[in-house]
Amino acid sequence: MTGTGQRFVRHALIPGWDQRSLAGSSVVIVGVGAVGSEVARLLALAGVGRLLLCDPDTVEESNLSRGALYGPADVGRGKAEAAAAALRHRDPATAVTARTADFRHGVGLAELRAADAVLCCLDSVADRIALASRCGLVGAGLLDAGTYPWGGEVRYYPPGGACFACGCSPAERSLTAWHVTCADPPAHAGASGPVSALTAAWQSVTAVRLLFGLPVPAGAVRLDPVSGLSQPVGLRADPACPCHERLDPARITLAGFGPAGTVADLLALVQPGEHALAWQPIVPGDPLAPMTIAAADPRATLAELGIPPGEILPVVRPPDEVRYLELQREAPA
Ligand SMILES: [Zn+2]
CATH class of the missing domain: 3.10.290 (Structural Genomics Hypothetical 15.5 Kd Protein In mrcA-pckA Intergenic Region; Chain A)
Known part of the structure; x- marks a missing residue:
């Protein structure tokens, strides 16, 4: 039964939780693959008011093992559009905008500036640097997540602090950011659905705390299910990093x-x-x-x-x- 006003009643018991604040929040999610689609699902479940989903790719059959929002009928459909449709059906109180485009063409700088949180769920170093640079132009923080075969990492880059590119070598920063779809060979070793969901859940909790203005771990947190540890990893700003130019x-x-x-x-x-x-x-x-x-x-x-x-x-x-x-x-x- 829906519409009884009881949907979020349990949240009200959580210390520090502010449902009205979440309902008034807007979040940009760049990349709606295994991690991004799960983050979108969790933030809509939590009651975030507005989501902007951006991804140029279409749903492949191989995505079905790693994304709870996608079903067999979505194969061939834009990931952002398919995820948005699923969310509108499940969580109608969340307004979802889908952009089937590379983020450089899909999310404007003023949209990054206006968002209460920008989440990076991309899977390439060059794309992460490009998004970090665009966030830097307008002083937007960036909450990034990435996975590897048996673990993941979630990194928060506050406005004016270290950015993703600060931790990259000059050679990595010079990479040309050609978009490569997940369907293009050679396939890189991806992460499984459970690892993607683990990483997405950590990123989502961090996003919710950021939206509430609550403290989050400084730097990165490495999630390692093999050793059973989650470890903070320090991030340092690099004075030589070129991604800190700010529009006046x-x-x-x-x-x-x-x-x-x-x-x-x-x-x-x-x-x-x-x-x-x-x-x-x-x-x-x-x-x-x-x-x-x-x-x-x-x-x-x-x-x-x-x-x-x-x-x-x-x-x-x-x-x-x-x-x-x-x-x-x-x-x-
Ligand atoms: Zn930097």
């Missing part, structure tokens, strides 16, 4: 429209001598395409250029002046 909020102005606006709409806000840029090539999937928005068809929408809602676009005046135009975010679902 005083230089951001509102465009007054979202990605449904056209190239011509945006260029109307640019002064002579200025160049509006995208953070990614303006032909999604073509790394050789320019990043200068004026190179696109003026009738094209910004969405068609792969620019997400809430993106904050740089406007450069050579040699070294830069300001930013912030696109509108979507109205909450």
Whole structure:
């Protein structure tokens, strides 16, 4: 029986729990594979009010052994969309937005800034560095999780502190972030459903504590079911890390429209001598395409250029002046 108002009655008995605060919270989950889909399930169960799920991949048959939100009928469907549909059915009080896109095209910088928590559930070093860098631009913290065959790690990077890239070598930071789907060979050793769920559960508990403003372990926690230990691992900021550039909020102005606006709409806000840029090539999937928005068809929408809602676009005046135009975010679902 539903609708009796008793759904969260047991939560009220937990010290420090604030159901109303969770209902008013919004969480971005980047990557909706084995870990991300389980995190989404747990946060919706907990009563988080709004979830934004972003993943470019489709559900493969091999995902069915590791994600509780996916069923056989979902094979071939976008992971974000399939997970969102399952959550809407199970937890209708949670508003879920699905974006079937790489996060660079699926989640705008202003959306990262506005979220109460940003969760990284990606499976590549290069993608994690790219997301850490985007969070750094707008001063958003990042709660990251990763798995290995018999364990996992959950790492919290508070705003202004160490980021994921601080722990990477210069060679790793120079990796080009080409998206590789789970279906592409060669397959790497993944984690099983139980290990993914263990890691996702730890990440979810940490996320809930962050949403409540309660203390969480500093740095990373390594979960090792083989030895039976969970161990904190210190994280140190690297002064040489290039991912700590922050957009100056005083230089951001509102465009007054979202990605449904056209190239011509945006260029109307640019002064002579200025160049509006995208953070990614303006032909999604073509790394050789320019990043200068004026190179696109003026009738094209910004969405068609792969620019997400809430993106904050740089406007450069050579040699070294830069300001930013912030696109509108979507109205909450
Ligand atoms: Zn860093």
